[in-house]
Amino acid sequence: MTSTNQTLFDKSQELIPGGVNSPVRAFRSVGGTPIFFKKGLGSKLWDVDGKEYIDYINSWGPMIVGHAHPTVIKAVQEAAANSLSFGAPTGLELEMAQLINKLVPSMEQVRLNSSGTEATMSAIRTARGFTGRDKIVKFEGCYHGHSDGLLVKAGSGLLTFGEPDSGGVPASVAAHTLTLEYNNTQQLKDLFDKTGDEVACVIIEPVVGNMNLIVPHMEFLQTLRELCTKHGAVLIFDEVMTGFRVALGGAQALYNIKPDMTTLGKVIGGGLPVGAFGGRKDIMQCLAPVGKVYQAGTLSGNPVAVTAGLKTLELIQAPDFHAKLTAQTQKLVDGLKAAAKEAGVIFNAQSVGGMFGLYFCEKCPTSYHEMLQSNKEHFNQFFHSMLDSGIYLGPSAFEAGFVSAAHTDEDIANTVAAAKKVFSLIK
Numbered sequence: 323m324t325s326t327n328q329t330l331f332d333k334s335q336e337l338i339p340g341g342v343n344s345p346v347r348a349f350r351s352v353g354g355t356p357i358f359f360k361k362g363l364g365s366k367l368w369d370v371d372g373k374e375y376i377d378y379i380n381s382w383g384p385m386i387v388g389h390a391h392p393t394v395i396k397a398v399q400e401a402a403a404n405s406l407s408f409g410a411p412t413g414l415e416l417e418m419a420q421l422i423n424k425l426v427p428s429m430e431q432v433r434l435n436s437s438g439t440e441a442t443m444s445a446i447r448t449a450r451g452f453t454g455r456d457k458i459v460k461f462e463g464c465y466h467g468h469s470d471g472l473l474v475k476a477g478s479g480l481l482t483f484g485e486p487d488s489g490g491v492p493a494s495v496a497a498h499t500l501t502l503e504y505n506n507t508q509q510l511k512d513l514f515d516k517t518g519d520e521v522a523c524v525i526i527e528p529v530v531g532n533m534n535l536i537v538p539h540m541e542f543l544q545t546l547r548e549l550c551t552k553h554g555a556v557l558i559f560d561e562v563m564t565g566f567r568v569a570l571g572g573a574q575a576l577y578n579i580k581p582d583m584t585t586l587g588k589v590i591g592g593g594l595p596v597g598a599f600g601g602r603k604d605i606m607q608c609l610a611p612v613g614k615v616y617q618a619g620t621l622s623g624n625p626v627a628v629t630a631g632l633k634t635l636e637l638i639q640a641p642d643f644h645a646k647l648t649a650q651t652q653k654l655v656d657g658l659k660a661a662a663k664e665a666g667v668i669f670n671a672q673s674v675g676g677m678f679g680l681y682f683c684e685k686c687p688t689s690y691h692e693m694l695q696s697n698k699e700h701f702n703q704f705f706h707s708m709l710d711s712g713i714y715l716g717p718s719a720f721e722a723g724f725v726s727a728a729h730t731d732e733d734i735a736n737t738v739a740a741a742k743k744v745f746s747l748i749k
């Protein structure tokens with residue numbers, strides 16, 4: 323019998339490249355047919371055939387209070403009734419700016435847009451405008467959206483210039499982007515020794531969630547902060563994923579490091595399209611209409627999207643929200659580790675706040691290079707068997723997982739019980 327998922331996927335591929343509107347959704351890394359969903363509530367999802375899943379993707383992070391939270395839905399419905407868009411300022415945008423500034427104080431000024439990609443792209447342009455420099459530095463395995471200058475890999479001369487990591491990106495654009503190894507403090511020092519005064523900005527995921535979960539070494543982040551200050555380079559924390567998720571104030575609060583600029587997305591829209599970038603006032607004053615760096619958006623600060631974000635941010639300020647989310651995520655990680663150990667499978671896992679990483683290798687990786695040691699066949703087996711058991715994990719060994727406040731003890735127990743059976747089949 324052909325599933326509705328299969329039918330929809332077959333038809334979608336005729337009209338949409340790969341059948342999807344964002345590549346990872348196509349299941350290319352794990353093989354098989356992607357699941358088409360029709361409903362979510364709390365920690366659960368239902369696909370087009372009515373099968374129920376416990377959701378550990380949470381739309382890649384935004385659904386931190388769970389799907390279809392009644393408070394968020396009600397506020398969105400009320401906002402929608404007052405028009406979907408004005409293309410003119412609203413009080414909601416001021417409310418959002420005030421809230422961002424309160425929760426992430428390093429963001430002295432902020433501008434809203436509609437995605438993480440826009441936020442990072444515009445933050446980099448602003449940093450370039452501020453410094454009058456062209457070079458940017460990023461780290462291998464970090465993802466900052468799909469703008470040209472960020473789809474770049476390390477070139478042969480590591481400290482000299484980058485090469486395109488996607489078709490359609492001009493080599494001349496990629497050449498301005500230098501890519502270093504995450505957590506490699508020596509490489510960072512070497513680069514700044516050589517060309518630090520030409521660096522406009524360094525952009526980093528302060529906890530990486532785009533090559534599975536990678537935790538930063540404190541010394542690495544501290545050195546990065548010192549070197550940027552010394553050389554006048556703008557330090558951008560890309561907290562599109564970590565913002566409001568690893569802690570209420572993001573990774574910068576967790577590690578007590580103050581970046582010059584921050585980018586936000588995902589949780590800040592609560593499931594609707596909102597992005598934000600902001601930081602030091604002297605830097606943000608470079609933006610039009612005050613300064614000469616151009617940036618704009620027809621739907622930027624959209625009232626319905628901002629309302630979903632504001633309500634979500636209101637809910638996550640509840641006392642102990644992040645302590646509970648962190649504990650629940652850790653419970654999942656501990657349960658999975660114990661289950662793997664019992665089955666004799668080489669596996670490790672860790673979490674930061676409401677994000678977790680699963681690795682089919684001995685130690686938790688600290689770089690992209692180490693992440694490549696994770697056994698991909700074992701992950702794929704695990705992924706598909708868990709999916710059959712109604713547990714929806716990210717469809718690639720290189721994705722982090724997400725827990726929401728709606729995940730109950732029973733959800734965690736059921737997930738661990740399913741994993742016990744699945745681990746026993748992995749050989």
Ligand SMILES: *Cc1c(COP(=O)(O)O)cnc(C)c1O
Nearest residue numbers: 437438439465466467562563587
């Ligand atoms: C998801 C993500 C982005 C891109 O955000 P979009 O809203 O998908 O454009 C950028 N940076 C990080 C760290 C992300 O996780």
